[in-house]
Amino acid sequence: MSHENPVVTGLGVLSPLGAGAPRFTAGLLSGVTGFRDVTRFDTAGLGAHRGGELTDFDPAESLGAGNFRPLDRTGLLATAAARLALDDAGFPAGAPAPEIGLVLGTMFGSLKTIAEFDRRALVEGPIYAKPMDFANSVINAAAGQAAIWHRLPGANATISGGPAAGLAALVYAGDLLRRGQAEILVAGGADEMCFESFLGFDRRGELLANGADPKPFGADRRGFLHGEGAGLLVLETAAGARARGARIHAELLGSGNRFDPSRGSDAASAADAAARAMTAALAQAGLAPEAVDVVSAAANGSLRLDRAEALALGRVFGARAIHLPVVAVKAQTGEALGASGAFQAVALLAVFATGTVPGIRGLDTIEPDLPIDPENGWTRPLDARVGLVHAASMDGQHVALVIRKGTP
Amino acid sequence: MNPRIVVTGIGVISPIGTGLERFWSGLLAGRSGIRPITSFDTAAYRVKNGAEVPDFHAADHLADPLAAGGRASQMGAAAARMALADAGLSPSELDLDRAGVAMGTTSGEPLEVEHFDDLYVAGRLAEVGPGFLGRYPSHTIAGAVAAELSFGGENVMIPAACAAGNYAVGYAFDSLRDGRADVMLAGGADAFSRITYTGFARLGAVSPDVCRPFDKNRQGMIPGEGAAVLVLETEAVARRRGARIYAEVAGYGLACDAHHMTAAHPEGDGLARAIGRALRNAGATVDDIDYISAHGTGTPTNDKLETLALVRAFGERARTIPTSSIKSMIGHTMGAASAFESAVCALAVGTDRVPPTIGFLEPDPECDLDCVPNEARELPVRMALNNACAFAGNNASVLFRKYDS
Numbered sequence: 001m002s003h004e005n006p007v008v009t010g011l012g013v014l015s016p017l018g019a020g021a022p023r024f025t026a027g028l029l030s031g032v033t034g035f036r037d038v039t040r041f042d043t044a045g046l047g048a049h050r051g052g053e054l055t056d057f058d059p060a061e062s063l064g065a066g067n068f069r070p071l072d073r074t075g076l077l078a079t080a081a082a083r084l085a086l087d088d089a090g091f092p093a094g095a096p097a098p099e100i101g102l103v104l105g106t107m108f109g110s111l112k113t114i115a116e117f118d119r120r121a122l123v124e125g126p127i128y129a130k131p132m133d134f135a136n137s138v139i140n141a142a143a144g145q146a147a148i149w150h151r152l153p154g155a156n157a158t159i160s161g162g163p164a165a166g167l168a169a170l171v172y173a174g175d176l177l178r179r180g181q182a183e184i185l186v187a188g189g190a191d192e193m194c195f196e197s198f199l200g201f202d203r204r205g206e207l208l209a210n211g212a213d214p215k216p217f218g219a220d221r222r223g224f225l226h227g228e229g230a231g232l233l234v235l236e237t238a239a240g241a242r243a244r245g246a247r248i249h250a251e252l253l254g255s256g257n258r259f260d261p262s263r264g265s266d267a268a269s270a271a272d273a274a275a276r277a278m279t280a281a282l283a284q285a286g287l288a289p290e291a292v293d294v295v296s297a298a299a300n301g302s303l304r305l306d307r308a309e310a311l312a313l314g315r316v317f318g319a320r321a322i323h324l325p326v327v328a329v330k331a332q333t334g335e336a337l338g339a340s341g342a343f344q345a346v347a348l349l350a351v352f353a354t355g356t357v358p359g360i361r362g363l364d365t366i367e368p369d370l371p372i373d374p375e376n377g378w379t380r381p382l383d384a385r386v387g388l389v390h391a392a393s394m395d396g397q398h399v400a401l402v403i404r405k406g407t408p
Numbered sequence: 409m410n411p412r413i414v415v416t417g418i419g420v421i422s423p424i425g426t427g428l429e430r431f432w433s434g435l436l437a438g439r440s441g442i443r444p445i446t447s448f449d450t451a452a453y454r455v456k457n458g459a460e461v462p463d464f465h466a467a468d469h470l471a472d473p474l475a476a477g478g479r480a481s482q483m484g485a486a487a488a489r490m491a492l493a494d495a496g497l498s499p500s501e502l503d504l505d506r507a508g509v510a511m512g513t514t515s516g517e518p519l520e521v522e523h524f525d526d527l528y529v530a531g532r533l534a535e536v537g538p539g540f541l542g543r544y545p546s547h548t549i550a551g552a553v554a555a556e557l558s559f560g561g562e563n564v565m566i567p568a569a570c571a572a573g574n575y576a577v578g579y580a581f582d583s584l585r586d587g588r589a590d591v592m593l594a595g596g597a598d599a600f601s602r603i604t605y606t607g608f609a610r611l612g613a614v615s616p617d618v619c620r621p622f623d624k625n626r627q628g629m630i631p632g633e634g635a636a637v638l639v640l641e642t643e644a645v646a647r648r649r650g651a652r653i654y655a656e657v658a659g660y661g662l663a664c665d666a667h668h669m670t671a672a673h674p675e676g677d678g679l680a681r682a683i684g685r686a687l688r689n690a691g692a693t694v695d696d697i698d699y700i701s702a703h704g705t706g707t708p709t710n711d712k713l714e715t716l717a718l719v720r721a722f723g724e725r726a727r728t729i730p731t732s733s734i735k736s737m738i739g740h741t742m743g744a745a746s747a748f749e750s751a752v753c754a755l756a757v758g759t760d761r762v763p764p765t766i767g768f769l770e771p772d773p774e775c776d777l778d779c780v781p782n783e784a785r786e787l788p789v790r791m792a793l794n795n796a797c798a799f800a801g802n803n804a805s806v807l808f809r810k811y812d813s
Binding site for chain 1: 452453504505508509513514515516518521522524525526528529533534536537538540541542544545546547548550551554555558559560561562563564565566567568569575578579582585586588602603606607608609610611660661662663664665666667668669670677678681685689798799800801802
């Protein structure tokens with residue numbers, strides 16, 4: 001096992017704040033949101049009507065001309081974000097590349113494709129179901145399509161884990177690099193907003209209605225908005241990155257993955273799992289909590305998850321939690337599911353690069369007993385070198401990752 | 409120095425029976441679980457056979473089946489409970505913060521989407537409740553396993569389609585070697601579904617009768633279902649508690665065809681590279697391998713290309729290493745398939761017996777392997793290789809070594 005930490009050398013982001021990591025960063029710092037009325041499907045009869053939809057996503061912008069028909073939207077988002085990340089890392093299209101692999105986190109993957117495939121068979125009969133749709137019905141279709149498009153023959157894997165999937169994929173990719181199972185991996189997550197997922201969250205009463213914006217950690221928070229997108233990072237071994245003279249955005253120092261056996265139903269048990277994941281990540285990084293300059297939170301405005309996360313920060317950081325800089329990107333992107341973990345990681349790289357921490361939009365009130373600093377409502381300068389990302393599913397998975405700015 | 413990782417428990421819910429004893433004795437006896445489908449009406453299909461689990465009743469295994477989730481989650485949790493008991497462990501004696509789960513699947517909980525779609529086409533979407541989103545996402549399978557046993561450690565779901573079980577075993581292997589867990593449950597689960605069946609039928613991949621891997625007249629695969637879970641722990645922990653050790657997990661390798669979504673690479677490139685990586689990871693050579701559990705789906709192309717990949721990886725020795733496919737007996741259990749086959753490899757090195765490929769009638773010059781036709785065999789098995797190939801070109805190979813203290 002390599003004793004050197006894997007490093008981040010490329011960023012590819014397609015978010016409701018715009019295409020490309022620079023627009024994501026600019027959007028975060030300017031305090032705008034990516035929320036609009038949903039146009040991809042009819043929301044009549046549902047409680048919610050707004051979300052973080054990528055209305056201007058055009059795969060040709062990054063992929064050039066090509067036959068996009070074999071890919072569904074999740075596949076296109078992942079494939080286009082992979083191109084952006086590979087370009088940023090210095091692996092341009094068409095140039096001979098080493099054995100690169102891909103690890104994609106997703107909550108739903110193929111849900112829209114699988115549902116449409118099934119409905120066509122139901123309505124018109126099984127012999128009318130489309131084989132091409134079946135190819136995309138598997139949950140790992142997007143990862144496979146991206147590998148085919150970019151000719152990535154290294155390890156190819158998909159991780160599911162709800163909104164924790166993207167961060168879990170980054171962690172898994174880092175472990176594969178440490179273990180020599182791969183040398184270079186494009187890793188992160190993707191999910192599309194589709195009618196089936198939107199209705200599913202709506203029926204759980206978790207989506208905001210009435211034009212409201214999410215308020216992570218807020219005393220008056222009522223839920224989240226459904227987002228979508230893709231965030232992929234190029235990870236590679238430090239030795240490999242040095243050998244090819246790559247620019248190194250950050251280093252992965254340590255990670256933790258823990259489960260809440262109450263599956264999110266018990267706030268104390270959820271907070272315990274989140275705290276155990278963060279503690280494990282710090283232990284693997286060999287750092288005390290004091291070394292963490294900034295946290296990128298999973299909080300999306302939901303009642304239970306935000307509370308569990310804040311309580312976990314209180315447990316891990318003690319009295320310092322109330323002074324801790326915390327970023328909550330989902331106030332501006334919505335809950336982008338599989339893409340969220342990557343968005344959260346890229347937000348930390350944005351803090352490292354700009355020396356500025358984006359304020360949590362809408363943080364005008366804080367749930368009284370949560371140890372969150374009201375200063376986090378303001379965009380402000382911060383000289384940060386080490387950050388902690390925490391991601392969580394709604395039902396038990398908690399993942400934490402500690403990253404450090406720049407070169408090892 | 410890496411600690412050695414060993415298999416100490418196995419739990420299965422299979423088309424040929426529930427529990428390790430019925431599964432293993434059934435495989436060695438060449439029993440088939442392939443039958444006409446009963447879970448949905450096949451009148452509109454030209455093919456009719458599947459490998460369903462006929463006798464799974466979640467309430468026999470789980471305290472609260474409804475809380476566990478959909479059918480795949482229930483089967484996964486039940487198999488996990490059986491595996492842990494087989495290992496002689498109970499949650500009360502474990503450090504639950506360091507007890508983890510890695511599971512694989514192809515479709516997650518497709519029955520939940522089917523229910524959604526039934527309501528959709530009937531104009532009854534108003535009846536979709538909160539349970540749809542609570543039960544559909546595939547990570548709920550790993551969640552159900554961990555919740556059933558109160559496991560609070562690592563929890564990972566790898567939906568790498570039909571290679572997913574091997575990915576899960578590989579994940580658990582690294583978790584234990586890195587000291588991130590004391591015990592890991594690794595496996596796979598998939599529920600029989602009309603979606604999966606329709607898809608493979610539309611690809612022309614489903615056999616009208618049985619599954620005859622490597623036979624000249626093979627006509628396709630048979631979709632199946634089930635769950636298989638292995639208990640993995642470090643050798644030191646297993647020996648300290650006097651556990652029975654089936655086998656050592658020696659290593660694994662992953663590689664991608666990056667070629668086609670549903671067809672394997674024409675020269676078996678990805679699988680051959682996955683095998684090569686697994687051998688390097690295990691510090692083994694091709695001469696150490698005495699048995700191969702083939703992906704062996706029984707489709708005309710898979711078995712031919714898998715033969716090419718084996719020849720590429722093993723040279724002429726590929727023709728003489730016993731290489732069987734249990735998919736001839738339990739069908740293609742999707743994300744559970746390579747978990748079942750991992751159990752088979754662990755048992756092969758543990759017992760020096762290997763299961764047959766049943767239904768074999770006529771050799772195919774393009775599949776000139778020793779596929780252990782129709783009769784189980786006794787032979788010394790030092791190392792066993794488990795190959796799995798999936799949609800999206802995902803290949804994963806895992807190596808099991810005879811445990812020698």
